[in-house]
Amino acid sequence: MVDEVFVYALSTCPWCRKTKQWFDDSRIAYDFVDVDKLPDDEQDAAADKAYELSGGRRFPVVVINGEVIVGYSPDKFLEHLKGWGGGS
């Protein structure tokens, strides 16, 4: 089972960097977007998507197998990762 992981991040946010680092250190593949580094016409769409998913404007927003986690929270990441023996 390959986990689908996507991180909405801000390049200015240390917790977003820690989140990416956690997945790197755990050797878990993920995609990400630094919303604030996108061109203006793409930035609003990506930001709105993150806000819609998270119900707020806080970053990081992490989507693991369709589940949304807001904030740097390795325990919750593990809960939703299936390939890692997390979840059922």
Next chain:
Amino acid sequence: MSTDARKESLRYLFERVVTPLGYKFSPDEQLVDDLLEAEVQLEQDHGAPFCPCQGRTGVREEDMKIVCPCIPFHRAHFDAMRRCWCGLYVHLDVTDPDSLPQFPPDEV
């Protein structure tokens, strides 16, 4: 004003705002330095020291709620975490900031 000078002036100003609220700068000095640096950059780019870990909407009234220190606008949430969202500030009695969880307000 240089970035370092502005970081020091923000540190001086913010300390006087957050202490009466029961908060202090995080003991994690590297994190504090990184966050203040990001805020000086955000201030230069967007006109105010916005929280480096929250997104702006372009609606001034909304965006003012994430200008640092934004504690008063998120008091219950931050008190529950004993830190602000980006971790720049923690409760006065916190000595181990890494142990403080980060969770959204709907999980308070």
